[in-house]
Amino acid sequence: MDSLQLYSVARCLEESFAGQMLRGTEVQQGVAILYFPRGRLYLAYQRTPVGLFWADALAQVPKPAGSAAILGQKLRGFRLVSLELPWADRILRLRFAQTGLDRQEKSWSLLAECFGARGAILLLDDEERIHWASRWDTLEQDPARILPQASYQPPPKTQSWEDLPSPLLLLHPKQRERFGDAALEQIAALLQGPSCQPWWQGGVGTEPYPLWFDGEAVAIPIAEAVRWRAPAARVQRGQQTASAVGVREQEALRLRRRQQRLREDLAKWQDARTEEARRHAAALFASPDRVHSGGILLLPEYRSDGVGEIELAIPVGKYLHAYAQELMRRAQRAERARQRIGDELARVDAALRRLPEQDIAPGIATGSSDKPRSRRPVGIEEREVDGFNILWGKNARANDYLSFRLGQPHDLWLHVQDLHGSHVLIRRQNPQQGVPAEVLRQAAEIALQHSASQSLSAEVDWTELRNVSRHPQGGAGRVLYRRFQTLRVRRPGSTRN
Known part of the structure; x- marks a missing residue:
């Protein structure tokens, strides 16, 4: 979509979606999906086709994941107020508002820069500061516009509607050659006419426009022309889907690497100093409790073969029994770590043994644990x-x-x-x-x-x-x-x- 199309779509879909409460969000592969009771809005900002589309509502809104969870947390419960094009470019603003407990109105703006590969989705507060974005710039970039808590600035070449020399510049370059000065009147009528007037599909090209084309044309209502249709996946010439054998080899390699890391961690926690900590703690508990002045302390160690002696460095001002408790906590922590690592290592070993007998679909990893990935944490x-x-x-x-x-x-x-x-x-x-x-x-x-x-x-x-x-x-x-x-x-x- 070019700016003229986006303007027409925003005016049309605003009639259906304005006033509805947002139920959830989803961000996937350059498309942000907003779930409302009456339908879904698709903001395609980094893929083809770029623009604003809609689809029917789902009975159950999927649980958001990743960055979409943060976006949904901030916008959940807010109502859509308007769909706007603040600049004469493919920058779409969705305004959300809500009345709080103190009867004060709170608002957010979701800004979609529908530029294709350079596109982005940004969440702005009342003061136009950026609170969330689908991508962030770095300070080394010139210009670095999309930074946390920075004030939003449109791209340098963005023009206002007043500064635009001619509305014809909003047309797609491939279609601009088809129009002359007479098209200006049609564009002016479009900007001032009914919001959901029909679109006309020309006989040449595939881009629908809300203008009359020479030759055969078919009138299509805007609301029907912008129904979301997921683009078909492009397959490069000579590219083949990975076979189950290749996927199994990748999964086996991942499990072996995990197995090696677990064994290295287990070796660290099985250090002999862990057992020494228990021995030193037992010797300290067997001695009278007192504050030590620091340095080396000689302690008797009672063993089955007789009485030995331990040289132990004690920090300055430490009670002997308090220091013994610290040593015991270190030993217990090491024991718990060895138990957890041992259990995980056993699961990885079992997954490696089962791997040759499993049917693995391409692109799907089995995982080394049967535990759910998301669970309520302890505490x-x-x-x-x-x-x-x-x-x-x-x-x-x-x-x-x-x-x-x-x-x-x-x-x-x-x-x-x-x-x-x-x-x-x-x-x-x-x-x-x-x-x-x-x-x-x-x-x-x-x-x-x-x-x-x-x-x-x-x-x-x-x-x-x-x-x-x-x-x-x-x-x-x-x-x-x-x-x-x-x-x-x-x-x-x-x-x-």
Whole structure:
């Protein structure tokens, strides 16, 4: 599609999709799919055909994966307001809005640069800052337009509608030769006429246009002309699908590499120093507990063949029994690691033995484990208060899963202010459901209890989960949030002075 086609399609499809709530998103091979109750919108920005299309709705929206999960988390529950072409180029803007608990309107803009290989999808906030993109530029690029939290700038050659010398420049170059000055009146009528007027398919070429072609033409409504049809896969000359034998060899090579890495890890954890740690800890526990001044300590070691002596370096100011507990924890950690690695190594060995007997379809790997790839991590706890479920994470991975996989956009999210701690979530049935003050207070107390704060009281921030996003330079559990409120709470059981 060129800009003229995209403009016509946006006007037509806006009538059907404006006002609908987004149910989910999907991004695959240069196409972003937006799921609405009445249908799906396809934004094809990096493949052929490029442009905006639609298809019927699915009964069940697929679960998003990868970067689409982040996009869906931010836009879920928002309603589509408009479809616009802000510049005289193939740049499409989809505006989304929602009214929050505080009756303030929140909005996002999903920008699609439909340029083919150079295309991109970007999510912008009210101030035109980029929060998510299907591709990121590097600082070395010139120009580097698509950067985290940068203000969006269109490509340098993009023109506004007012600066466009002639609407004919919006036509596809192959079709531009077919028109003269008389086509300007038809284009002006198109821009001001009915939004879903028919398209005409010309006798020459394959691109449909909302203009009259010389010769035979067939009138097609725009809404029917832009139904999504998945393009057929292109097969290069001489290219053949991989045989099952080749796929089996690739899978065997992958399993052997995995097997080699596991054996190397197992050898590291089977170091003799692990057993030494247990011996040293036993010798320390057999001695009276005291603070050591540091340096080498001679300890008796009671063995079956008699009493020996151990030379052990003790850190300055350490209690002997406390240091013994550290040594025992090291040994126990090594034992758990050896157990996990041994179990995984056994599964890989079994997969290698079964491989010759398996029927493997080309392009599908068997995998070395029967465990599900996505499961709820350890460290998420839950409590019910007055009919509301309160959940919190006890480690970084659990916090990340709770906030970006388990929670819904309308859930309430809490965190102690300016300190490390648990992410706390109050589940709600819908955005209009009110949360009693007592439930909010108890959730804030949980956030304080499971935080790095050592004081009896602290400030706890809370907001809807839709206002929480991953930190661009952070690891698991690090977030940024906005439009929050603050509640000061005291630890349970503490008394006021």
